[in-house]
Amino acid sequence: xxxxxxxxxxxxxxxxxxxxxxxxxxxxxxxxxxxxxxxxxxxxxxxxxxxxxxxxxxxxxxxxxxxxxxxxxxxxxxxxxxxxxxxxxxxxxxxxxxxxxxxxxxxxxxxxxxxxxxxxxxxxxxxxxxxxxxxxxxxxxxxxxxxxxxxxxxxxxxxxxxxxxxxxxxxxxxxxxxxxxxxxxxxxxxxxxxxxxxxxxxxxxxxxxxxxxxxxxxxxxxxxxxxxxxxxxxxxxxxxxxxxxxxxxxxxxxxxxxxxxxxxxxxxxxxxxxxxxxxxxxxxxxxxxxx
Amino acid sequence: xxxxxxxxxxxxxxxxxxxxxxxxxxxxxxxxxxxxxxxxxxxxxxxxxxxxxxxxxxxxxxxxxxxxxxxxxxxxxxxxxxxxxxxxxxxxxxxxxxxxxxxxxxxxxxxxxxxxxxxxxxxxxxxxxxxxxxxxxxxxxxxxxxxxxxxxxxxxxxxxxxxxxxxxxxxxxxxxxxxxxxxxxxxxxxxxxxxxxxxxxxxxxxxxxxxxxxxxxxxxxxxxxxxxxxxxxx
Numbered sequence: 283x284x285x286x287x288x289x290x291x292x293x294x295x296x297x298x299x300x301x302x303x304x305x306x307x308x309x310x311x312x313x314x315x316x317x318x319x320x321x322x323x324x325x326x327x328x329x330x331x332x333x334x335x336x337x338x339x340x341x342x343x344x345x346x347x348x349x350x351x352x353x354x355x356x357x358x359x360x361x362x363x364x365x366x367x368x369x370x371x372x373x374x375x376x377x378x379x380x381x382x383x384x385x386x387x388x389x390x391x392x393x394x395x396x397x398x399x400x401x402x403x404x405x406x407x408x409x410x411x412x413x414x415x416x417x418x419x420x421x422x423x424x425x426x427x428x429x430x431x432x433x434x435x436x437x438x439x440x441x442x443x444x445x446x447x448x449x450x451x452x453x454x455x456x457x458x459x460x461x462x463x464x465x466x467x468x469x470x471x472x473x474x475x476x477x478x479x480x481x482x483x484x485x486x487x488x489x490x491x492x493x494x495x496x497x498x499x500x501x502x503x504x505x506x507x508x509x510x511x512x513x514x515x516x517x518x519x520x521x522x523x524x525x526x527x528x529x530x531x532x533x534x535x536x537x538x539x540x541x542x543x544x545x546x547x548x549x550x551x552x553x554x555x556x557x558x559x560x561x562x563x564x565x566x567x568x569x570x571x572x573x
Numbered sequence: 574x575x576x577x578x579x580x581x582x583x584x585x586x587x588x589x590x591x592x593x594x595x596x597x598x599x600x601x602x603x604x605x606x607x608x609x610x611x612x613x614x615x616x617x618x619x620x621x622x623x624x625x626x627x628x629x630x631x632x633x634x635x636x637x638x639x640x641x642x643x644x645x646x647x648x649x650x651x652x653x654x655x656x657x658x659x660x661x662x663x664x665x666x667x668x669x670x671x672x673x674x675x676x677x678x679x680x681x682x683x684x685x686x687x688x689x690x691x692x693x694x695x696x697x698x699x700x701x702x703x704x705x706x707x708x709x710x711x712x713x714x715x716x717x718x719x720x721x722x723x724x725x726x727x728x729x730x731x732x733x734x735x736x737x738x739x740x741x742x743x744x745x746x747x748x749x750x751x752x753x754x755x756x757x758x759x760x761x762x763x764x765x766x767x768x769x770x771x772x773x774x775x776x777x778x779x780x781x782x783x784x785x786x787x788x789x790x791x792x793x794x795x796x797x798x799x800x801x802x803x804x805x806x807x
Contacts, residue, residue: 445668448671448675448680451664451668451671451672452672452675454661454663454664455661455664455672458661458662458663458664459659459660459661459662461623461655461659462655462659462660462661463661463672464623464643464644465621465623465643465646465647465652465653465655465659466647466672466673466675466720466724467644467645467646467647467648467675467676467724468644468672468675469642469644470644
């Protein structure tokens with residue numbers, strides 16, 4: 283029972299961060315109808331930004347959020363504006379070409395990181411990196427609990443933004459019917475740029491929050507792009523609420539897999555769930571939640 | 574008010590409009606009629622800048638609108654109520670309406686206009702928290718018209734508003750369009766429902782295979798032998 287509870291807690295805490303990663307990808311998926319295969323690499327860039335702030339300026343990783351998120355918002359906007367939107371101009375080119383472009387961007391970002399920071403593993407050691415507290419017999423990592431609550435906070439802010447502001451509503455409207463949104467005066471190009479920026483800022487938050495309890499190397503992006511993809515499919519492509527369920531599911535699956543089957547299998551469990559969802563619930567959780 | 578001057582429009586290599594010209598006068602209901610594929614929808618999509626004419630111009634009170642990006646058009650006071658309603662299906666009715674009022678005066682007067690639209694369509698007020706996909710066809714058309722009205726338009730373009738609706742709802746929608754005209758909004762209506770639209774319009778044009786072949790007042794066209802034969806089945 284103790285082990286079970288401990289695993290449950292670990293899974294949910296990790297799931298909160300995965301939700302943040304998935305939400306960003308889901309928004310981009312919804313508006314642009316493409317899967318962003320540089321998503322994990324953007325997270326890696328954010329982690330290096332926070333790492334550099336910590337290493338050179340002594341800035342606490344949580345304060346690093348205020349540097350990494352705006353920086354990645356800007357980077358995301360630039361990527362959309364100067365590399366992805368020009369591809370949309372050419373009508374004969376399939377949307378798949380934008381996906382290929384994101385793969386290329388991911389590689390470029392990884393190699394730039396390797397060039398600057400080398401392939402060595404880096405980590406950020408803070409006073410709270412290893413700290414834990416107990417409720418009953420169950421231990422909680424302080425850093426992961428803080429990360430979880432910040433993730434919940436960002437999720438709530440995103441919901442407020444998407445449902446209560448004109449730009450947020452325009453993002454949802456563009457995802458649901460681009461031409462109708464154009465007729466209502468929504469500049470869809472501007473919306474794609476903002477969306478990619480926001481998606482990047484969200485994944486930047488996740489990366490920064492992971493940094494105190496994780497290690498960092500240039501190739502860390504790939505596995506997280508894969509995870510983001512799994513979360514997005516689990517959630518039902520383009521669904522923000524679905525992405526949260528998808529994130530928690532993946533977090534739990536990995537935690538239980540690692541505890542009851544073996545540490546080496548945690549990635550595999552996630553992918554098995556992915557295949558099962560594709561086979562038996564092809565619309566993802568969106569089919570169940572309808573949001 | 575709106576002048577369409579000799580426009581040619583293509584889908585890729587396929588020409589669908591040939592030298593189409595007409596004028597919409599302020600305060601009138603102008604109808605474009607024609608068979609499926611005659612180019613009626615294409616014409617208003619071109620006015621909305623969703624399509625760009627290869628030749629010719631479109632002017633609103635002297636301002637060139639062709640080659641403006643599509644999201645600009647609504648800010649000039651032209652709103653397009655598209656075929657098939659095209660609501661944002663996963664957004665609530667109220668959110669859909671709000672989407673019509675993103676800019677300028679429409680934005681500052683948003684909640685006033687919202688009350689006005691709810692006054693016109695009390696059904697929408699009852700359902701304002703429901704998502705658009707849960708509405709019936711008639712209610713969806715009301716929401717689409719309401720969303721258009723939210724932009725405080727000078728010119729409203731309707732693409733087949735009666736499509737797929739029961740006859741009694743068609744009556745309701747048409748009388749609503751007449752009422753909107755009474756309140757000073759100019760109407761450009763594209764319809765296949767020829768008898769009723771000719772009866773309610775000020776003027777009409779007939780489109781055939783991408784060309785305008787006839788024009789005149791509603792009653793003139795109703796008397797026209799060609800129109801009788803082709804559309805009224807008399």
